[in-house]
Amino acid sequence: QVVESGGGVVQPGGSLRLSCAASGFKFENSVIHWVRQTPGRGLEWVTGIGIDGYQHYLGSVKGRCTISRDRSTVYVQLDSLTTDDTAVYYCVKEGYSSGHAPAFDVWGQGTKVTVSS
């Protein structure tokens, strides 16, 4: 399983750091992503990091989102937050790949981020 932490309420323009810890599988051999969900936009992939640290970003967050990892945890730093970033953020494990992009077989319970003044 994966467990997220770090959500909360932040003002527009602020920053937030989310964390994802894993158990029950070889974390260091796993590609980890973040997917967010809102009532209005549904499910939206945000970012992912490979075993080698290679990063992918959704176009709308590129430049203000940074994903990183150490031996046991994946982090995502979100800066210059807007109300459009309000969502439940899920840490997800890549289970299958086309060789180009992932499908996700393990989902965390999610952490809620609210951007509001």
Next chain:
Amino acid sequence: DVQMTQSPDTLSAFVGDRVTITCRASQSISNWLAWYQQKPGKVPKLLIYKTSILQSGVPSTFSGSGSGTEFTLTITSLQPDDVATYYCQQYNVYSPSFGQGTKVEI
């Protein structure tokens, strides 16, 4: 970016009915399509990957088919436990993208 569109948005059926959900991609994604089930108040769960392969533990009442730009998820005999929102997701290219969801009701 690849846009994924599901139909219908909401589906009401009876217990025991055969139910079909359609997912269309804005460009060919070969067979790189996954389906997820999200029950009310719960986390999405992977049902099917690579168009038609059932994830471990998923009952055989679920099946998937299609290729290119048009795909379907079928529930052969709808059960009360199947009440959920179903999402398709392409993973042919970055950024992986989801359909808007189909809510299945009884």
